Amino acid sequence: MAHAHAVKRYTGLLDWLTTVDHKKIGILYLFAGFFFFIIGGLEAVLIRIQLWEPMNDFVSAETFNQLLTMHGTTMIFLAAMPMIFALMNAVIPLQIGARDVAFPFVNALGFWTFFFGAVLLNVSWFAGGAPDAGWTSYVPLASPVYSSTHGVDYYVIGLQIAGLGTLIGGINFLVTIINMRAPGMSFMRMPMFTWAAFITSALILFAFPALTVGLVALMFDRLFEANFFDVSQGGNAVLWEHIFWIFGHPEVYILILPAFGIISEVISTFSRKRLFGYSSMVFATVLIGFLGFMVWAHHMFTTGLGPIANALFSIATMLIAVPTGIKIFNWLFTMWGGSIKFTTANLFAVGFVPTFVMGGVTGVMLAAAPADFQYHDSYFVVAHFHYVIVGGLVLGLFSGLFYWWPKMFGRVLNETLGKLFFWLFYIGFHLTFFIQHFLGLMGMPRRVWRYLDGMGFNEMNLISSVGAMLMGLGTIVFIINMIVTGLKPRNASNDPWEDGRTLEWTIPSPPPEYNFAQTPLVRGYDAFWKEKMEGKNAMTPAEPLGPIHMPSPSILPFLMSLGLFIAGFGFMYHNYYIGIGGLVITFGCMFFRSVIDDHGFHIEPEELQDKGVKA
Amino acid sequence: MSGHSHVDGQLPHEPEKATLEGRNKVLGFWLFLGGETVLFGTLFSAFLALRHQVLDGPTEQELFSLPLVAAATLLLLTSSLTSVFAIQAMHNNQVKAMINWLIITVLLGLGFLGLEIYEFYHYVHEGHGFTTSAFSSSFYTLVGFHGAHVAFGILWISLLIAQVFKKGLNVVTAPKIYVAGMYWHFIDVVWVFIFTVVYLMGKVG
Numbered sequence: 001m002a003h004a005h006a007v008k009r010y011t012g013l014l015d016w017l018t019t020v021d022h023k024k025i026g027i028l029y030l031f032a033g034f035f036f037f038i039i040g041g042l043e044a045v046l047i048r049i050q051l052w053e054p055m056n057d058f059v060s061a062e063t064f065n066q067l068l069t070m071h072g073t074t075m076i077f078l079a080a081m082p083m084i085f086a087l088m089n090a091v092i093p094l095q096i097g098a099r100d101v102a103f104p105f106v107n108a109l110g111f112w113t114f115f116f117g118a119v120l121l122n123v124s125w126f127a128g129g130a131p132d133a134g135w136t137s138y139v140p141l142a143s144p145v146y147s148s149t150h151g152v153d154y155y156v157i158g159l160q161i162a163g164l165g166t167l168i169g170g171i172n173f174l175v176t177i178i179n180m181r182a183p184g185m186s187f188m189r190m191p192m193f194t195w196a197a198f199i200t201s202a203l204i205l206f207a208f209p210a211l212t213v214g215l216v217a218l219m220f221d222r223l224f225e226a227n228f229f230d231v232s233q234g235g236n237a238v239l240w241e242h243i244f245w246i247f248g249h250p251e252v253y254i255l256i257l258p259a260f261g262i263i264s265e266v267i268s269t270f271s272r273k274r275l276f277g278y279s280s281m282v283f284a285t286v287l288i289g290f291l292g293f294m295v296w297a298h299h300m301f302t303t304g305l306g307p308i309a310n311a312l313f314s315i316a317t318m319l320i321a322v323p324t325g326i327k328i329f330n331w332l333f334t335m336w337g338g339s340i341k342f343t344t345a346n347l348f349a350v351g352f353v354p355t356f357v358m359g360g361v362t363g364v365m366l367a368a369a370p371a372d373f374q375y376h377d378s379y380f381v382v383a384h385f386h387y388v389i390v391g392g393l394v395l396g397l398f399s400g401l402f403y404w405w406p407k408m409f410g411r412v413l414n415e416t417l418g419k420l421f422f423w424l425f426y427i428g429f430h431l432t433f434f435i436q437h438f439l440g441l442m443g444m445p446r447r448v449w450r451y452l453d454g455m456g457f458n459e460m461n462l463i464s465s466v467g468a469m470l471m472g473l474g475t476i477v478f479i480i481n482m483i484v485t486g487l488k489p490r491n492a493s494n495d496p497w498e499d500g501r502t503l504e505w506t507i508p509s510p511p512p513e514y515n516f517a518q519t520p521l522v523r524g525y526d527a528f529w530k531e532k533m534e535g536k537n538a539m540t541p542a543e544p545l546g547p548i549h550m551p552s553p554s555i556l557p558f559l560m561s562l563g564l565f566i567a568g569f570g571f572m573y574h575n576y577y578i579g580i581g582g583l584v585i586t587f588g589c590m591f592f593r594s595v596i597d598d599h600g601f602h603i604e605p606e607e608l609q610d611k612g613v614k615a
Numbered sequence: 616m617s618g619h620s621h622v623d624g625q626l627p628h629e630p631e632k633a634t635l636e637g638r639n640k641v642l643g644f645w646l647f648l649g650g651e652t653v654l655f656g657t658l659f660s661a662f663l664a665l666r667h668q669v670l671d672g673p674t675e676q677e678l679f680s681l682p683l684v685a686a687a688t689l690l691l692l693t694s695s696l697t698s699v700f701a702i703q704a705m706h707n708n709q710v711k712a713m714i715n716w717l718i719i720t721v722l723l724g725l726g727f728l729g730l731e732i733y734e735f736y737h738y739v740h741e742g743h744g745f746t747t748s749a750f751s752s753s754f755y756t757l758v759g760f761h762g763a764h765v766a767f768g769i770l771w772i773s774l775l776i777a778q779v780f781k782k783g784l785n786v787v788t789a790p791k792i793y794v795a796g797m798y799w800h801f802i803d804v805v806w807v808f809i810f811t812v813v814y815l816m817g818k819v820g
Contacts, residue, residue, distance in 0.1 A: 102639040102642075102643065103639065103643060106643075167650060171643050171646045171647055171650070172643070174643075174646050175639050175642050175643040175646065178642060179635065179638060179639050179642060180635075180639075205646055205649055205650045205653075206649065206650065206653050207653075208650070209650045209651065209653040209654035209657065210653055210654075210656075210657045212654060213654055213657035213658055213661065214657070216756070217661060217756065220752065220756060221752075224745065224746070225745075225746045226745060226746060226752035226756070227668075227746065227748060227749040227751075227752045228661065228665070228749060228752055228753060228756075230749070233668075233670065233746075233748055233749055234665065234668025234669070234670050234748045234749035234750065235665065235668070235749040235752075236664055236665060236668075236749070239661060239664050239665070242660075243657060243660075243661070246657075591774070594774060594775075594778070594791070595774070595778060597782075597787055
């Protein structure tokens with residue numbers, strides 16, 4: 001059984017293109033996601049420069065529309081999602097005591113389809129103009145009649161390719177968490193981040209196919225003259241809003257739940273206390289995931305669905321405040337009486353709590369349908385969703401990055417630079433968006449290119465723009481931190497925070513490619529902490545040392561995604577030879593994947609040594 | 616763990632679930648079908664929202680001919696039964712019988728696809744093109760997505776038949792056959808809904 005198959009091991013660039021190791025895929029997701037975070041951030045800065053004074057003409061109206069569309073689309077799909085997947089890849093298998101994910105090949109495929117979809121979307125800047133119909137791409141604005149350039153074509157095709165990657169990534173994590181847990185790791189012993197990733201993956205599974213259908217329908221309308229959304233041909237513009245938001249609302253919970261998970265881990269670790277109300281946290285996460293599918297029409301209160309629909313969706317939306325409130329109090333009670341260490345990771349986590357509460361409160365305000373008629377499409381909405389997405393998700397992501405950076409790279413990020421980053425970003429964030437609530441209440445509509453003097457908007461917009469610069473400055477400090485840390489030796493210990501509670505802190509930083517030389521035996525919630533409290537400094541193994549089976553690296557995921565990328569261009573420009581050629585590459589790779597058995601290879605016990613991921 | 620454990624010996628009772636890889640594949644595929652359900656659910660919703668918008672094109676009553684659709688339904692439902700026989704044969708380790716049932720499944724699927732292509736061809740001649748109306752666009756998208764799934768299933772199962780010929784039935788090929796069987800049932804269930812929602816409701820009005 002344990003014959004070592006001769007397997008090709010690649011080095012350098014080819015290693016990264018062919019890797020199926022979840023830790024390396026996590027690093028790929030992180031750098032790709034962070035790259036697009038910078039792109040989306042630069043777009044935001046350009047938007048704020050345009051709005052810093054009345055009647056500014058820094059960019060043209062057309063460019064402004066492209067900037068705001070690409071800012072939203074990039075941040076949601078190309079920055080936030082991959083950075084969530086980065087942490088899920090880096091941490092989930094370690095937290096459940098697994099050697100790998102359930103489908104390493106599919107995992108790599110998920111990354112590469114996301115990557116090529118993202119590249120395709122951004123190529124639009126150089127090919128006659130980016131999409132300019134808003135990240136929600138409402139029809140008729142996005143229809144071929146009112147959006148005749150190829151911009152929206154890039155949106156529908158790029159997001160289809162990227163969305164495919166997200167969907168298969170979600171399935172991979174669901175199966176990993178259900179099937180690959182170490183002995184003793186029951187569902188109610190799973191760390192909160194694993195729970196959050198589990199529920200998020202389930203939301204991805206049931207939300208993304210709806211987006212795919214919407215995008216396919218819009219693509220058919222634009223490229224093949226179908227009539228889904230063309231009212232003159234019997235189509236229905238409101239149908240797009242329904243399809244988009246039945247995906248779009250679960251999407252915001254897909255984004256925020258992992259942040260909830262990260263915050264739970266970080267606050268518990270740095271308070272040196274068990275997470276308060278663990279089972280109620282699990283319950284709240286599941287309930288938020290469920291209710292997330294019941295509220296999509298609260299984005300459409302002003303569409304004219306009628307008072308009954310508005311009332312029902314209004315109540316359903318307010319209900320979500322209940323499980324979210326449970327979480328907030330659980331975090332506060334976890335900190336209560338703990339011996340709190342304010343590391344950078346914990347600063348982000350503690351800073352998250354009041355910020356997210358503010359986003360939640362404006363959320364309940366917006367959920368009141370009659371009041372929403374006033375707030376709708378104003379800067380109040382912009383302030384609200386930036387409080388939940390930046391103040392919620394992005395703070396959570398940075399908390400998680402500082403917390404797990406040593407586990408991913410073997411180096412602890414510089415704490416001084418980290419704290420500077422936190423304060424610049426945090427103050428900048430509130431400066432940018434707090435004032436926008438008032439701008440909205442005073443009547444400034446969102447998505448406007450410029451505003452007149454004498455409306456009372458001038459000072460507030462200026463303050464908002466200054467805040468955006470501070471956030472940009474903070475991000476530069478973070479980039480410097482990454483570089484400075486990267487130049488230091490890789491000397492992080494297994495448990496660099498010394499208070500690690502979960503399984504990832506029992507193995508070297510960064511972990512060897514097989515993660516656990518021996519699968520650990522889990523004896524309770526906070527598995528590592530439980531052992532520590534009994535005076536041990538390692539887990540009890542659940543199996544003897546033996547050969548470890550590993551999957552082989554493969555270039556096929558890269559080529560399959562490249563095929564979709566080529567096909568996307570072909571169909572967009574009605575060049576069907578190229579389009580079909582791209583699909584032939586993709587399906588050809590699927591064919592080879594099916595007929596060529598991948599036996600993987602074995603690492604023998606005598607080869608086991610703590611060699612980590614090279615990064 | 617890998618495919619070698621059982622190559623020389625007797626196959627286990629449920630070879631598709633004998634390895635962790637096999638169990639992962641089966642569970643992952645169930646979840647994938649959950650996502651596919653949402654995909655078709657959304658396509659059905661779009662169709663239901665737009666089905667009365669026929670404009671100048673032919674209406675559902677004028678268009679649909681139930682005998683043709685009934686024949687297609689019969690073929691596809693029977694193919695679902697034969698795919699069950701194939702999986703049963705696999706569980707009894709009767710490789711020959713399994714392959715034969717799979718071949719019959721593929722042939723029935725091809726028959727269904729032939730009827731559907733004829734049906735679409737016929738509709739286009741009656742003035743019911745893809746771009747005629749919102750009804751026609753949503754009809755072709757929903758039924759066409761299903762047809763594309765059938766076509767993919769035919770190619771997939773054919774490829775698996777060839778693989779079993781070459782490699783035999785083992786714990787690597789068995790999960791593939793099992794999962795393809797699940798897929799085939801799924802597109803069958805979707806067709807039952809299409810038959811009801813598109814054709815029967817279309818005839819009733």
